Amino acid sequence: MPELTYRSAVRQALADAMRADENVFLMGEDIAEMGGSMGVTQGLFEEFGGERVRNTPISEMAIVGAGIGAAMQGMRPVIEIMYEDFLTLSLEQIVNQAAKHRYMSGGQIKVPLTIRTQGGAGWSPGAQHAQQLEAWLVHVPGLKVVFASSPNDARGLLWSSIYDDNPVIFFEHRLLYPIKEDAPAEIEPIPLGKARVVREGTDVTVIATGPLVHRSLAAAEQAEAEGISVEIVDPRTLQPLDTETLVASVKKTNRAVVAHEAVKRMGFGAEVTAVLQEEAFDWLDAPIERVGAKFAPLAFAPPMEQYVIPQTADVLAAVKRTVARS
Amino acid sequence: MSSEVKLPRLGQGMEAGTIVKWLKSEGDRVEKGEPLYELDTDKATQEVEAEASGVLLKIAVESGEVPVGQTIAVIGEEGEQASVEEPKAEPAPQAEAAPVPESEPAEAEPDTSRARHSDKTATARPQEKAEPDTSGARHGDETATARPQENGGGGRVKASPLARRLARERGVELETLSGTGPDGRIVADDVEQAQTRPTETRPVPGDVTEVQQPVHSAEGVESVPLTKIRATIARRLTAAWEIPVFQLTVSADMTLANELVERARELNPGVRVTVTDLLTKICAMALSRHRNVNVQFTDEALLKFATANVGIAVAATAGLVVPVIREAERLSLAETAQARADIVERARDGKLQQADLEHGTFTISNLGMFGVEQFTAILNPPQAAILAVGATEPRPVVRDGEIVVRPMMTMTLTVDHRAIDGADGADFLRTVKSFLEEPALAL
Numbered sequence: 001m002p003e004l005t006y007r008s009a010v011r012q013a014l015a016d017a018m019r020a021d022e023n024v025f026l027m028g029e030d031i032a033e034m035g036g037s038m039g040v041t042q043g044l045f046e047e048f049g050g051e052r053v054r055n056t057p058i059s060e061m062a063i064v065g066a067g068i069g070a071a072m073q074g075m076r077p078v079i080e081i082m083y084e085d086f087l088t089l090s091l092e093q094i095v096n097q098a099a100k101h102r103y104m105s106g107g108q109i110k111v112p113l114t115i116r117t118q119g120g121a122g123w124s125p126g127a128q129h130a131q132q133l134e135a136w137l138v139h140v141p142g143l144k145v146v147f148a149s150s151p152n153d154a155r156g157l158l159w160s161s162i163y164d165d166n167p168v169i170f171f172e173h174r175l176l177y178p179i180k181e182d183a184p185a186e187i188e189p190i191p192l193g194k195a196r197v198v199r200e201g202t203d204v205t206v207i208a209t210g211p212l213v214h215r216s217l218a219a220a221e222q223a224e225a226e227g228i229s230v231e232i233v234d235p236r237t238l239q240p241l242d243t244e245t246l247v248a249s250v251k252k253t254n255r256a257v258v259a260h261e262a263v264k265r266m267g268f269g270a271e272v273t274a275v276l277q278e279e280a281f282d283w284l285d286a287p288i289e290r291v292g293a294k295f296a297p298l299a300f301a302p303p304m305e306q307y308v309i310p311q312t313a314d315v316l317a318a319v320k321r322t323v324a325r326s
Numbered sequence: 327m328s329s330e331v332k333l334p335r336l337g338q339g340m341e342a343g344t345i346v347k348w349l350k351s352e353g354d355r356v357e358k359g360e361p362l363y364e365l366d367t368d369k370a371t372q373e374v375e376a377e378a379s380g381v382l383l384k385i386a387v388e389s390g391e392v393p394v395g396q397t398i399a400v401i402g403e404e405g406e407q408a409s410v411e412e413p414k415a416e417p418a419p420q421a422e423a424a425p426v427p428e429s430e431p432a433e434a435e436p437d438t439s440r441a442r443h444s445d446k447t448a449t450a451r452p453q454e455k456a457e458p459d460t461s462g463a464r465h466g467d468e469t470a471t472a473r474p475q476e477n478g479g480g481g482r483v484k485a486s487p488l489a490r491r492l493a494r495e496r497g498v499e500l501e502t503l504s505g506t507g508p509d510g511r512i513v514a515d516d517v518e519q520a521q522t523r524p525t526e527t528r529p530v531p532g533d534v535t536e537v538q539q540p541v542h543s544a545e546g547v548e549s550v551p552l553t554k555i556r557a558t559i560a561r562r563l564t565a566a567w568e569i570p571v572f573q574l575t576v577s578a579d580m581t582l583a584n585e586l587v588e589r590a591r592e593l594n595p596g597v598r599v600t601v602t603d604l605l606t607k608i609c610a611m612a613l614s615r616h617r618n619v620n621v622q623f624t625d626e627a628l629l630k631f632a633t634a635n636v637g638i639a640v641a642a643t644a645g646l647v648v649p650v651i652r653e654a655e656r657l658s659l660a661e662t663a664q665a666r667a668d669i670v671e672r673a674r675d676g677k678l679q680q681a682d683l684e685h686g687t688f689t690i691s692n693l694g695m696f697g698v699e700q701f702t703a704i705l706n707p708p709q710a711a712i713l714a715v716g717a718t719e720p721r722p723v724v725r726d727g728e729i730v731v732r733p734m735m736t737m738t739l740t741v742d743h744r745a746i747d748g749a750d751g752a753d754f755l756r757t758v759k760s761f762l763e764e765p766a767l768a769l
Contacts, residue, residue, distance in 0.1 A: 254488050254514060281487045282390075282487050282488060283487070283488055283491075284486060284488055285486040285487075285514045286507070286513065321508070324507070324508050325506045325507060325508075325513075326506060326509060326510060326511075
């Protein structure tokens with residue numbers, strides 16, 4: 001099986017969708033000749049031309065607004081917001097327009113818009129280019145939110161996002177672009193709303209997203225050496241959330257850790273924790289642990305940045321607390 | 327108008343039941359009389375029917391043990407708002423202590439017996455503080471420090487939700503455990519390691535808890551939590567063991583009985599008549615003639631029953647159950663077979679109703695199909711007699727001074743000697759034997 005990087009997985013999903021369907025087109029800042037600031041769209045301008053791979057002015061509000069308009073007219077636009085920090089500039093369009101039209105028109109209008117964006121710390125991009133803001137968007141009814149942690153997931157989920165008739169916010173993580181895994185040549189679409197059990201275990205379930213899936217895998221290996229069997233579940237789609245799979249896993253292991261890179265306080269993990277205690281209270285043998293970034297802006301200085309964002313050791317410590325004995 | 331679905335009292339002495347699962351989901355249309363949910367009582371798991379038609383607006387209790395009378399769901403009209411008041415924490419039905427007045431201030435030190443039943447109180451009113459708030463700050467951390475650090479300090483027992491559930495299911499008292507989790511929290515392992523005692527919902531004569539309990543944590547030993555039925559069997563049989571009994575054994579020549587069963591099968595092709603059916607019918611007829619055997623002993627009086635309600639011991643998947651064929655003396659052999667086939671099938675499918683298990687006055691336990699030659703059964707209290715039936719097999723017997731081979735069946739009657747004297751029991755058994763050997767006598 002050929003190896004696929006996360007970056008080329010995203011690119012392949014875009015290219016295949018554009019080949020299969022002329023209604024699919026791309027918009028974003030510097031995505032055409034330059035191939036995107038992270039190189040994701042490299043080669044697509046050459047193949048599909050400027051009509052379908054469109055550079056835009058530096059106005060996130062305008063990019064999303066134009067995407068919504070095109071989607072309402074029957075296109076399947078995929079737009080790129082260069083950094084998810086910049087989503088804040090387009091929230092009016094996302095929250096008040098994209099998320100609402102289908103509902104307010106009684107279903108007469110659909111907005112099959114996909115908003116790709118990337119972010120994340122770990123490479124010293126500073127406080128304004130490293131945030132993880134998925135919690136802002138999972139809070140809005142009318143949006144779907146995807147956060148893939150592996151090349152296969154990125155490819156299969158982006159394909160399904162493009163062909164979903166609702167606005168989908170598709171989060172990519174900067175540090176994941178170079179990771180590789182074996183992948184079949186053909187895209188295998190992955191339905192939205194289905195979690196993936198990344199690793200099976202019996203003592204504690206770690207529910208992790210994005211890079212924390214990989215840090216949790218590393219933590220699980222270390223825990224295994226100490227006789228603790230860790231199960232890892234990646235929700236992959238944050239909205240709608242596959243509570244069934246998460247709850248089933250926690251009912252099996254009786255303990256849970258929820259881990260993401262975003263700030264822990266009021267984060268996506270808080271919601272997951274609440275759902276688990278609602279649906280699996282009588283199966284819990286320890287308080288649910290949360291792992292997330294400290295409540296602080298991210299620093300440029302690498303040691304300070306590393307201190308704020310959750311590391312493998314933080315996941316391992318949380319895992320151990322759930323199985324601790326006095 | 328919406329109507330509340332309350333946990334019904336399905337039998338004498340039923341204080342609580344365990345909801346196994348709902349057969350309808352919230353929002354489903356429900357017709358009166360349709361099975362609504364499965365309920366596990368200490369006698370059987372059964373489907374309970376809806377008492378009203380409408381839409382199942384709300385399921386208040388998804389599963390688990392619920393006291394009789396608590397609202398577990400609401401049936402109403404489409405779109406209607408359903409609200410269920412949170413059940414007030416009240417002392418368990420059989421609590422020894424007097425009910426706690428609701429106005430009782432929360433600061434009061436709860437006694438331990440109440441603490442056992444007041445988990446709901448503790449979780450439903452988390453804000454109430456044990457002491458006046460003097461710190462002001464660090465609101466969130468305060469509950470942890472306000473709690474006693476050790477279990478058994480007279481306050482709330484610190485246990486994980488899973489540990490609480492396991493303790494509830496296995497009848498383990500959390501107060502008796504010491505927790506090995508952080509800050510002495512009782513976790514599931516502590517419950518698993520603990521000696522288990524069946525929940526005692528009614529007093530058992532004598533003290534049976536001194537019996538050495540098996541160790542659960544031993545290597546290679548699988549610990550299967552007691553089901554309600556298994557716990558009930560254990561409790562009832564232990565109680566039965568306290569009763570002074572005697573046994574009487576006879577063997578009957580089954581030649582004519584077998585012929586009768588064969589003939590009944592020919593005449594009633596729709597239902598398979600068995601020896602057990604004939605025995606049921608014959609025992610019922612014999613009980614009608616020996617009313618001093620169709621009795622139950624109580625401390626105040628001897629209860630004599632007018633009809634013979636014959637229980638049949640059935641090995642269901644979940645364990646032994648004894649569904650009852652009522653007024654068996656009035657049924658024909660084919661009707662008896664029909665009734666027996668129905669209850670045995672439902673017993674094997676776990677679909678017996680509480681009513682199927684009640685009001686028995688006599689029990690037949692037949693292990694003949696396993697080739698068992700003879701055995702003694704343990705009483706099925708409060709009944710005063712049980713007949714243990716062995717296999718019918720060709721045996722040499724003496725007839726008119728000659729040894730001949732006849733199909734013989736040995737049966738043993740176990741009798742509550744408090745209620746029935748030896749001669750009365752023997753007289754009854756002689757009648758059963760003569761009816762089997764000459765079924766026409768039973769007419």
